Amino acid sequence: MTLRAELRRFIVENYLLSRDESLLRDSDSLTAQGILDSTGALELAMHLEERYGVTVQDEELHPDNLDSIERIAAFIERKRA
Amino acid sequence: MCGIAGSLIVGGQARHPDMARMLATLRHRGPDGVNYFTSPLCALAHARLSIIDLETGAQPMSNEDESVWTVLNGEIFNYVELRAELQGQGHRFRTRSDTEVIVHAYEEYGDRFVDRLVGQFAIALWDVRRERLVLARDRVGIRPLFYTKSGGRLLFASEVKAILAVAPERASLDEQGLAQTFTFWATVGRRTLFRGVESLPPGHLLVVEKGAERLREYWDWTFPAAPGRTDLSLEAAAEELHGLLQIAVRQQLRADVPVGTYLSGGLDSSGITALARQSTADLQTFSIVFDDPEYDESAFQRDLAERLAVKHCPIRCTDRDIGNVFPDLIWHTETPVLRTAPAPLMLLSRHAHQSGFKVVLTGEGADEVFAGYDLFKEGKIRRFWARRPDSSWRPSLLSRLYPYLGRSPVENRHFARLFFGQRLDDVDSPFYAHLTRWTTTRGIFKLLSPELKAQLASARPEDELRAQLPARFQAWSGLARDQYIEVKTLLQGYLLSSQGDRVSLAHSVEGRVPYLDHRVIEFVNTLSPRYKLRGLREKVLLKRALGKLVPETIVKRVKQPYRAPDSRSFFDAGAPLSYVEELLSPSSLRRTGYFHADSVARLVEKCRSGRALGAGDNMAFVGVISTLLLHEHFLSGRAAHGAQVRA
Numbered sequence: 001m002t003l004r005a006e007l008r009r010f011i012v013e014n015y016l017l018s019r020d021e022s023l024l025r026d027s028d029s030l031t032a033q034g035i036l037d038s039t040g041a042l043e044l045a046m047h048l049e050e051r052y053g054v055t056v057q058d059e060e061l062h063p064d065n066l067d068s069i070e071r072i073a074a075f076i077e078r079k080r081a
Numbered sequence: 082m083c084g085i086a087g088s089l090i091v092g093g094q095a096r097h098p099d100m101a102r103m104l105a106t107l108r109h110r111g112p113d114g115v116n117y118f119t120s121p122l123c124a125l126a127h128a129r130l131s132i133i134d135l136e137t138g139a140q141p142m143s144n145e146d147e148s149v150w151t152v153l154n155g156e157i158f159n160y161v162e163l164r165a166e167l168q169g170q171g172h173r174f175r176t177r178s179d180t181e182v183i184v185h186a187y188e189e190y191g192d193r194f195v196d197r198l199v200g201q202f203a204i205a206l207w208d209v210r211r212e213r214l215v216l217a218r219d220r221v222g223i224r225p226l227f228y229t230k231s232g233g234r235l236l237f238a239s240e241v242k243a244i245l246a247v248a249p250e251r252a253s254l255d256e257q258g259l260a261q262t263f264t265f266w267a268t269v270g271r272r273t274l275f276r277g278v279e280s281l282p283p284g285h286l287l288v289v290e291k292g293a294e295r296l297r298e299y300w301d302w303t304f305p306a307a308p309g310r311t312d313l314s315l316e317a318a319a320e321e322l323h324g325l326l327q328i329a330v331r332q333q334l335r336a337d338v339p340v341g342t343y344l345s346g347g348l349d350s351s352g353i354t355a356l357a358r359q360s361t362a363d364l365q366t367f368s369i370v371f372d373d374p375e376y377d378e379s380a381f382q383r384d385l386a387e388r389l390a391v392k393h394c395p396i397r398c399t400d401r402d403i404g405n406v407f408p409d410l411i412w413h414t415e416t417p418v419l420r421t422a423p424a425p426l427m428l429l430s431r432h433a434h435q436s437g438f439k440v441v442l443t444g445e446g447a448d449e450v451f452a453g454y455d456l457f458k459e460g461k462i463r464r465f466w467a468r469r470p471d472s473s474w475r476p477s478l479l480s481r482l483y484p485y486l487g488r489s490p491v492e493n494r495h496f497a498r499l500f501f502g503q504r505l506d507d508v509d510s511p512f513y514a515h516l517t518r519w520t521t522t523r524g525i526f527k528l529l530s531p532e533l534k535a536q537l538a539s540a541r542p543e544d545e546l547r548a549q550l551p552a553r554f555q556a557w558s559g560l561a562r563d564q565y566i567e568v569k570t571l572l573q574g575y576l577l578s579s580q581g582d583r584v585s586l587a588h589s590v591e592g593r594v595p596y597l598d599h600r601v602i603e604f605v606n607t608l609s610p611r612y613k614l615r616g617l618r619e620k621v622l623l624k625r626a627l628g629k630l631v632p633e634t635i636v637k638r639v640k641q642p643y644r645a646p647d648s649r650s651f652f653d654a655g656a657p658l659s660y661v662e663e664l665l666s667p668s669s670l671r672r673t674g675y676f677h678a679d680s681v682a683r684l685v686e687k688c689r690s691g692r693a694l695g696a697g698d699n700m701a702f703v704g705v706i707s708t709l710l711l712h713e714h715f716l717s718g719r720a721a722h723g724a725q726v727r728a
Contacts, residue, residue, distance in 0.1 A: 014687065014692075017684050031499040031500060037490050037497075038491060038492040039490065039695035043695070067499070
């Protein structure tokens with residue numbers, strides 16, 4: 001499973017409480033969809049640290065890094081590089 | 082305080098229902114006695130909680146020649162003055178009861194009698210000569226009154242369960258009511274959760290006479306066109322307010338039984354307690370203590386109790402207490418709730434009842450009247466920001482919001498900016514301040530079953546609310562508009578009901594709310610918003626008015642709205658409480674049909690494992706449990722039977 005597919009599954013299951021992965025495209029803004037707010041970002045950061053072994057710094061909790069599947073995927077890849 | 086019920090024949094050969102059966106469901110509201118008035122056309126029933134005129138205050142009560150009969154749920158606080166006025170006009174009184182002023186005031190003033198009443202009331206009045214029924218509800222909606230047409234009768238009662246006991250066909254969910262509750266936390270206007278059962282709106286009369294039915298508004302919250310009155314100094318306005326609050330508290334202390342207060346430790350209840358203490362030598366206060374410091378205010382409660390030398394009676398409320406009492410809570414609220422906060426208050430009313438109290442004064446309403454909520458600040462900041470959307474420092478004011486939340490929506494400034502920046506330019510929306518809150522609440526829609534989701538696809542809760550707004554609404558200040566929406570949704574439908582009347586009367590305790598005395602509201606509403614929210618400082622006028630009565634530590638403390646632990650209250654050592662497990666089982670969810678089993682299972686797992694950090698998940702979880710309990714209590718086909726068994 002690709003990183004993006006994994007992320008999509010996590011977000012759809014945990015935030016939309018669904019299994020229907022067609023609900024979310026890679027470029028959809030998670031904030032505009034009502035999926036992510038400050039608390040949701042915290043939940044997401046916890047998951048990224050546990051699942052991908054990266055450490056999310058406070059200043060990295062930013063929509064530029066976390067507001068869509070494609071941004072999260074790019075963020076993880078950057079952190080792993 | 083009491084429970085009332087009644088029936089009016091409006092068609093054909095109909096007969097009154099079994100009134101005793103209706104009253105049996107309301108005995109928690111009035112355990113001290115029951116009585117009836119029955120005529121061929123109208124029947125009135127009353128379950129009494131004796132508070133004023135313990136000897137001769139039994140209801141239904143009539144005028145001198147028994148041509149006007151009434152039942153009252155609530156209190157008429159100015160009955161002493163009104164009685165003297167009516168006696169001066171030649172009316173003869175047989176009792177010392179506040180209820181008796183109603184029949185004489187009706188004789189004297191006709192339907193305008195309600196304008197003369199200061200109080201919290203739901204009234205049914207039968208004019209024998211004119212064959213005319215008048216139902217009336219207090220201005221703010223402190224006491225409830227529901228009605229429906231069934232089998233050629235108009236049935237009415239203090240709680241819906243009394244209607245369901247004799248009209249079981251009304252035990253049917255109003256899906257639009259559910260959509261409203263999952264948006265505003267409450268239904269609005271006349272709508273309830275039960276199809277065909279209506280709520281008499283606050284400040285309204287329903288008159289039924291010879292087949293014609295007329296609903297008339299006699300009072301509503303109103304504000305001047307912006308900016309409002311600015312001619313008074315803050316000091317002068319505070320002095321006038323102080324005088325009005327003294328009158329309100331003094332009149333609300335009228336009772337032939339002891340009166341206590343609820344003391345949360347915040348400004349509002351501290352103010353009421355201090356005012357009540359001025360004329361009550363042996364005042365007793367009741368408070369809730371939580372183990373979790375995020376919710377607990379006991380240090381402030383003790384501090385004030387010591388300074389005022391009152392007898393302080395706290396109860397400790399655990400997560401388990403909340404989970405255990407929750408099914409009973411929903412029996413009383415008759416609606417889903419999205420927070421557990423009413424549950425500890427139900428335990429508190431039990432505590433007050435067991436301590437021998439039937440009446441308590443509370444600080445409810447101050448946040449709406451004096452602009453205490455962070456929501457009002459949120460609206461102010463967003464309007465300010467919307468004038469210069471490209472500004473970077475204007476949205477930085479958001480960091481001043483919600484300091485009391487363990488997990489706050491402003492915790493991360495970048496996401497806060499995105500979250501609160503949604504529909505930023507929609508400043509003309511009447512719901513501008515409320516949009517973000519409602520978006521969060523509506524998260525529960527994603528849990529609905531496909532069938533219910535399809536039924537609600539066309540539901541537009543905002544449209545129904547918009548249609549009820551007064552014509553003058555758009556001329557008001559932004560704050561006044563936000564206050565009005567707050568009053569018409571959360572205050573009326575939730576705080577005064579699920580978290581007010583229902584939980585106190587569950588244990589036969591009458592809550593009185595001096596801040597919602599209409600004379601206080603009318604005075605404060607004339608003033609410019611500057612007297613309420615100055616900069617981002619809330620309740621400026623109230624703080625000044627109470628400054629000499631309440632210690633500075635309480636006046637200056639950071640506001641902490643009353644809340645209680647939510648989803649974690651339904652788990653014990655990682656396992657759901659047994660009734661929760663049963664309600665949430667796939668078979669139960671399929672049978673009831675409201676929610677998608679798979680989605681609920683994901684949410685349960687999130688809550689169980691402590692990963693539900695945000696308000697949205699917690700509200701959704703409590704909303705699911707309470708909807709399923711509502712179903713079990715009232716909608717499952719066992720409703721009428723259940724009503725009798727519970728009674």
